[in-house]
Amino acid sequence: MNYQTFQPHPDLQALVNCYWTLEVPAEKDAQKQRIIPDGCIEMAFILGDDVKRYTSEGEFIIQPRAMVLGQTIEPFYIEPTGYVNTFAIRFYPYGFANFVTIPIKNLVNKETPIELLFGEKDGNALEKKIIEASDSRERIGIIERFLLDKMNEKSTIDSIVKSTIDALLLTNGSASIGAILKGDLSKRRQLERNFLKQIGVSPKQLGKVIRLQTALKMMLNKETENLTNIAYESEYFDQAHFIKDFKEFTGINPKKFLGNESMALSTLFYK
Template sequence: MNYQTFQPHPDLSAIVNFYWTLEVPFDVNNSKQKIIPDGFIEMTFNLGDKIKRYTSDSEFILHPCAMVMGQRTKSYYIEPTGDVNSFAICFYPYGFSNFVDTPLKNLVDKEIPLKDLLGEIAAKELEKKIVNASNKQQRIKIVESFLLNKLNEETTIENIVKTTVDALYLANGNVPIKDILKEDLSKRRQLERKFAKQIGVSPKQLGKVIRLQTALKMLLNNETESLTNIAYKSEYYDQAHFIKDFKEFTGVKPTAFLGNENMALSTLFYK
């Protein structure tokens, strides 16, 4: 697997986390890969063969060639039907709402064709440019030109949402919303509504995903560390709480994650 990441233009760095590319030659022995929630929203262009997303053990749908993947509340399996060649924009949780009018709660746990969000003409034009680009750097220039032009048409994200997301990341997801709002507790319902529209999930749900990512990276990079220490450093109440949350999102216990062939892609993404 050839996985690469690229940093965005400074004018987009507050909205776009990074760009990534993934190239995987087809192999009949390749196994299904489990994708774990990461708190981000992604715009993905599939330049290779079709990719299956399983909706049950045996049933699947095919990913659109150009799509937006909304916030995830649960893990899922994907499997390529041939060669993989993907290019994607990874947006911060509050970033993508700058470019669409659709409430992001409508995108949760879904892959939405780009044309349904940007309009058929604009989506087809962008997809055509991305497909015909000669290399990764040119694709980045194309998408950055599109995003910067689009950004000038939209209003900026409201400060209450960005402040909350920033605080959650700073605390690795483990901070009560009342502590973020301080004396402005009357804004809690307002915040919940704005999160549903601009992020897609609640502050509490995003915080759980961020905290899991902190623990997951620790698990991958310190494989010999005990689960008790990882739970403590990730600020879980105890090891049992950590294992419960981990299994809720990944479907397996932490000890079953390492070395699992179905987790190879997630390990590559999160390590």
């Protein structure tokens, strides 16, 4: 696997986490790969062979070749049909809402073709330019011009949503929403509405994903193999809560995670 990341233009740094590319040679017996929620929304362009996304044990769809993957709150499997070559943009949780007018909650747990988000003319033109570009740097230039043109200058990130996300990131997802809002119930209702509009999931769900990321990184970097210590360092109430959340978002328990062939791609992204 050849996985690389690139930093965005300064004018987009508040909204775009990074650009990434992934190349994997075709394999005769390619393994399914389990994809774990990471709290981000991504725009992806499949430049190689088709990729399957399983909707059940034996059923799958072919992913659109130019798509936006919304927030995911449950794991899913993908499987390459041959050579993997992907270029993608990873947005911060609140970032992608600044480029579209539809509710972000409509994108949750699925892939949406970009022509449905930006119109057939603009979507197809962008896809064509990305495909015909000679390298990653040229593709980054194309997508940055597109995003800067699409950005509505009047739109601003909702201050309550952003401050909540900042607090969740600062505390690795452990901060309670009540504490962030200092018990103001009217703000909480407003926050819930705006989160669904701008992020696509609830603040509680996003906090759980961010906290799980902390635990996954500890496991993958082999900081400790003791699940109790991982739960404590990741601010879980106890080991049982850690295991419950882990299984909810990955589909397996922590002891089966490391060394699992279906986790190779997710492991690469999280390291």
